[in-house]
Amino acid sequence: MTTSTALKPSAHHLLSEEGFARVVHLVQRDNEGVEEALAVRIVDEALKFVAAATRAKGRHLRPSKLVDLGWHALILHTAMYRELCTAGGRFVDHRPEGPDTLRRDAATLALTLEAIREAGYEPDAYLWVLLADTEIHSGDCMHSECTEGGSACAAPPAA
Structure with missing residues (x-):
């Protein structure tokens, strides 16, 4: 496990300034009321999540709803997203879940935060707490990464 002193506070460097x-x-455009400072933090955290997801072999990771806003925005920049995933080692697919399959629990949160730290980044705790899952409503869709059988919005675990 990486020590906290070695962890990077930001993943901003994974994109060009223009891309970021x-x-x-x-x-901001797609989420009314999100100020620029919060949007910057959301995108930075989504970059950390994707960096972790590309390296998390066989583990089930899930972004908070706030981090998910940044993941969606990254995915919509397909060439940039493809390059980001390629640099991490594998493409991370996105498959939305419906409200009947939402699975949010402390164990998945802990696993996701651990994977982010293992990827070399310090998670922004504010964007991962339960409050982060209720502040901004982005519809009934929730997402996960690396899930098997049942839950969606996932990438198959890396071999």
Whole structure:
């Protein structure tokens, strides 16, 4: 396990300045009331999530709803998203879940935060707490990464 002193506070460097700004703008445009400072944090955390997901072999990771806003914005920039995933080692598919299959629990949260730390980043705790799952409503869709059989919005575990 990586020690906290070695963890990077930001994953901003994974995108160009222009690319990062475009993703931040999309988060703001598509989510009424999200100020630029929060959008920057959301995109940065989504980058950490994707970096972790590309490396998390066989583990079930799930973003908070706030982090998910950034993941959606990244995915909509398909070429940039493909390059980000390729740099991490594998493409992370996105498959939305319906409200009847939502699975949110402390164990999945802990596993996701551990994977982010293992990828070398310090999670922004505010964007991962339960409050982060209720502040901004992005519809009935919730998402996960690396799930098997049943839950969607996932990438198959890496071999």
